[in-house]
Amino acid sequence: xxxxxxxxxxxxxxxxxxxxxxxxxxxxxxxxxxxxxxxxxxxxxxxxxxxxxxxxxxxxxxxxxxxxxxxxxxxxxxxxxxxxxxxxxxxxxxxxxxxxxxxxxxxxxxxxxxxxxxxxxxxxxxxxxxxxxxxxxxxxxxxxxxxxxxxxxxxxxxxxxxxxxxxxxxxxxxxxxxxxxxxxxxxxxxxxxxxxxxxxxxxxxxxxxxxxxxxxxxxxxxxxxxxxxxxxxxxxxxxxxxxxxxxxxxxxxxxxxxxxxxxxxxxxxxxxxxxxxxxxxxxxxxxxxxxxxxxxxxxxxxxxxxxxxxxxxxxxxxxxxxxxxxxxxxxxxxxxxxxxxxxxxxxxxxxxxxxxxxxxxxxxxxxxxxxxxxxxxxxxxxxxxxxxxxxxxxxxxxxxxxxxxxxxxxxxxxxxxxxxxxxxxxxxxxxxxxxxxxxxxxxxxxxxxxxxxxxxxxxxxxxxxxxxxxxxxxxxxxxxxxxxxxxxxxxxxxxxxxxxxxxxxxxxxxxxxxxxxxxxxxxxxxxxxxxxxxxxxxxxxxxxxxxxxxxxxxxxxxxxxxxxxxxxxxxxxxx
Numbered sequence: 001x002x003x004x005x006x007x008x009x010x011x012x013x014x015x016x017x018x019x020x021x022x023x024x025x026x027x028x029x030x031x032x033x034x035x036x037x038x039x040x041x042x043x044x045x046x047x048x049x050x051x052x053x054x055x056x057x058x059x060x061x062x063x064x065x066x067x068x069x070x071x072x073x074x075x076x077x078x079x080x081x082x083x084x085x086x087x088x089x090x091x092x093x094x095x096x097x098x099x100x101x102x103x104x105x106x107x108x109x110x111x112x113x114x115x116x117x118x119x120x121x122x123x124x125x126x127x128x129x130x131x132x133x134x135x136x137x138x139x140x141x142x143x144x145x146x147x148x149x150x151x152x153x154x155x156x157x158x159x160x161x162x163x164x165x166x167x168x169x170x171x172x173x174x175x176x177x178x179x180x181x182x183x184x185x186x187x188x189x190x191x192x193x194x195x196x197x198x199x200x201x202x203x204x205x206x207x208x209x210x211x212x213x214x215x216x217x218x219x220x221x222x223x224x225x226x227x228x229x230x231x232x233x234x235x236x237x238x239x240x241x242x243x244x245x246x247x248x249x250x251x252x253x254x255x256x257x258x259x260x261x262x263x264x265x266x267x268x269x270x271x272x273x274x275x276x277x278x279x280x281x282x283x284x285x286x287x288x289x290x291x292x293x294x295x296x297x298x299x300x301x302x303x304x305x306x307x308x309x310x311x312x313x314x315x316x317x318x319x320x321x322x323x324x325x326x327x328x329x330x331x332x333x334x335x336x337x338x339x340x341x342x343x344x345x346x347x348x349x350x351x352x353x354x355x356x357x358x359x360x361x362x363x364x365x366x367x368x369x370x371x372x373x374x375x376x377x378x379x380x381x382x383x384x385x386x387x388x389x390x391x392x393x394x395x396x397x398x399x400x401x402x403x404x405x406x407x408x409x410x411x412x413x414x415x416x417x418x419x420x421x422x423x424x425x426x427x428x429x430x431x432x433x434x435x436x437x438x439x440x441x442x443x444x445x446x447x448x449x450x451x452x453x454x455x456x457x458x459x460x461x462x463x464x465x466x467x468x469x470x471x472x473x474x475x476x477x478x479x480x481x482x483x484x485x486x487x488x489x490x491x492x493x494x495x496x497x498x499x500x501x502x503x504x505x506x507x508x509x510x511x512x513x514x515x516x517x518x519x520x521x522x523x524x525x526x527x528x529x530x531x532x533x534x535x536x537x538x539x540x541x542x543x544x545x546x547x548x549x550x551x552x553x554x555x556x557x558x559x560x561x562x563x564x565x566x567x568x569x570x571x572x573x574x575x
Contacts, residue, residue, distance in 0.1 A: 002306045003304055004303070004307065010087060010094065011083075011129070011134070014086060017079060017086075018135075020021070020079060021079040021080040021083060021135065022138045022142065024079060024143075025076045026139050026142040026146070027068070028069055029139065029285075029288050030143070031065045031072055032065075032285050032288055033143075034068075034282075035062065035066050035069060036282055037278040037281060037285070038061040038062045038278070039281070040278045040282070041274065042058045044274040044275075048274070056574060058163055083130055083239045084127050084130050087129070088123060091121075091126055092123055094314065095310055095314060097314075098313060098314030098316075100508075101318040102319075103385075104385055105318070105319035105320075105385050105386050111201065112201075113198065113200025117192065117193040118193070121192055122306040122309050122310050123310065124305060125302055126191065128299045128303060129300065129303045129373075132292065132296065133300050136292035136296055137296065137430070140290060142289075144162065147282070150282075151279065151283070154279060155261070157260075158279065161261065162254065164254075165250050165251070165253070165337045167289075169290040169291075170290055170293040171295060171378050173246045173293070174295075174296055177294055178295060178298070178301075184301075184303040185236070185305060186301055188302065189305040190305065192229060194225050198222045235480065236526055243294035244294070246410070247287075247293075250318075251290065253468070255283060259276070264424060270521075271558065319385065323408070330395070330411050332396075333361050333395075334358065334360055334395070334397075335359040335395055335523065335525070336359075336394040337355055337356055337358070337390035338480055340352055340354070340355045340381065340394075341353050341388065341389050341391055342386065351377040352572075353545070353547050354390075354391070354547065355374070355546065355547065355548065356548075357527050357551070360538070361523060362444065364519055364524040364537050365524070365538060365539045365540075366525075366526040366539070367525065367538040368528060368539070368542055369529050369542055369567075370544065373544050373546070374543050378527070379453055379495055379497050381393060382408075382412065383414070387401075395408070411493050412487050412494075413486035413491035413493070414496075414497065415486055415494075415495075415496050415499040415515065419470075419478050419482035421470025421473070421572065423466070423469075424466070426461075426462050426464055426481070427442065427483070430481070430485060430488055433485040434488045434490075445485075445488040448483075448487050448517075449480045449481070449487060450510075451481060451483075454477065466481075483511075483518055491522075493522065494523070495525050496519075496527065496528070498527060498528060498529065500512055500524075512532070513518065516536060531567065531568055532552075535555065538553075538555060539552065540550060542567070543563055544563070549563055
């Protein structure tokens with residue numbers, strides 16, 4: 001119920017539009033009732049061959065209700081869909097606002113395909129919440145009250161029959177459908193999410209699946225999930241058809257009951273026979289408001305399941321809690337780690353243990369070591385992706401905890417091994433670093449990254465699309481694009497996390513030279529496996545098992561450090 005309360009809170013601000021849409025929907029059905037009732041009355045009256053002038057009001061009524069039904073239906077659809085799309089927009093914004101603080105730490109708990117399914121499918125499911133869950137009962141109550149009062153003018157028993165049919169169709173049948181469905185809506189939502197996750201895993205991991213011979217096994221999983229989803233959807237369609245049949249049965253039964261009662265009243269002289277067809281067909285038309293009620297529980301279940309999946313992300317506790325702080329001016333960019341200890345989960349070993357070092361203002365420090373030594377963990381802490389458990393990190397004379405995560409990331413420019421390139425233009429990818437950047441600033445950053453000439457050689461220049469993940473660019477061009485971003489951002493602190501890994505030797509040398517130029521005048525922390533070019537660093541820290549085992553300059557470590565010499569022998573570049 002918590003998820004549904006959350007949805008209702010999102011919808012409540014739109015209550016005037018919702019009320020107006022409900023009124024328009026009621027007027028649409030009322031026009032349908034009026035059209036059928038006046039048509040029946042017109043035929044009955046015409047059969048008595050009255051003067052034509054006596055029929056003029058009824059003829060005008062038929063035309064009025066025919067036209068008004070179309071007008072009210074258009075206005076109702078326009079307004080109800082406007083409300084729906086506004087609510088969907090609000091849900092997407094709320095979902096992103098809840099999701100953004102979780103990146104990247106807590107998002108590791110979710111598969112990429114599952115996240116995509118939540119963002120797309122689960123949000124889209126909420127379009128049914130107003131149209132098929134909230135609106136039908138409201139409209140049915142309005143129609144029942146309005147037409148019930150009209151019928152009571154002739155005989156109260158007509159109103160009782162109408163109310164009994166609405167209760168049977170709006171409460172009894174949905175109860176039966178709910179029992180028969182047995183969680184089919186929730187199952188369908190879960191299977192859709194699982195299928196989307198499996199397909200996304202296939203597209204993103206096709207190379208690995210083929211390399212390890214798991215492509216057929218993964219395809220079998222997709223086919224099995226697809227069969228289960230088809231079975232669930234087939235069950236839902238069967239329930240929909242069955243509910244429609246039951247509702248039609250109740251509607252026809254109501255028609256016959258009113259017709260029989262009307263005949264008896266006509267025989268008793270209590271009702272004019274001309275009105276008999278009007279009462280019967282008008283009542284039958286009013287059951288239009290009853291038909292959507294049968295599947296309300298099913299749609300409620302689907303919406304609840306999808307909302308719970310959305311709320312699971314939104315309500316997740318971020319690794320670092322953002323808080324309002326006073327803006328800091330960063331005149332001194334000295335970074336100091338004081339006895340910092342950190343682990344990713346309580347039951348996991350320490351990734352960093354009592355780690356202490358300093359990166360002086362505008363100094364250049366490199367961290368090297370084998371995989372799993374804790375190098376990337378240092379970067380995660382400095383960017384406030386994770387919270388350290390013990391010790392403290394000092395930036396510009398203040399504890400890192402005194403800065404908001406967004407403020408810290410504004411001070412730091414990062415070039416990583418896997419730079420994410422969006423499926424957009426080069427211009428849009430560059431402006432991710434500085435949305436207010438001018439054209440001159442963009443070109444200057446591209447020139448410094450030695451990317452400007454290449455961009456101008458493209459048919460659309462800076463407006464050229466680079467494809468998903470930047471697949472239209474080479475590895476070196478992607479890294480230069482990342483460098484151009486950092487240059488455009490003009491952050492005072494630079495972190496290089498395996499920025500040259502995976503490049504061919506020639507491209508690596510070119511990118512390394514550009515990165516060293518980028519580091520001039522900035523406080524720089526380099527995380528690397530490659531030991532080439534580390535002679536330009538002010539200090540080198542050798543990490544193993546989350547602790548500094550050796551530190552010093554490149555030449556000193558080669559001369560006095562057995563561990564660093566061993567790393568050099570394994571990792572040194574070819575002559």
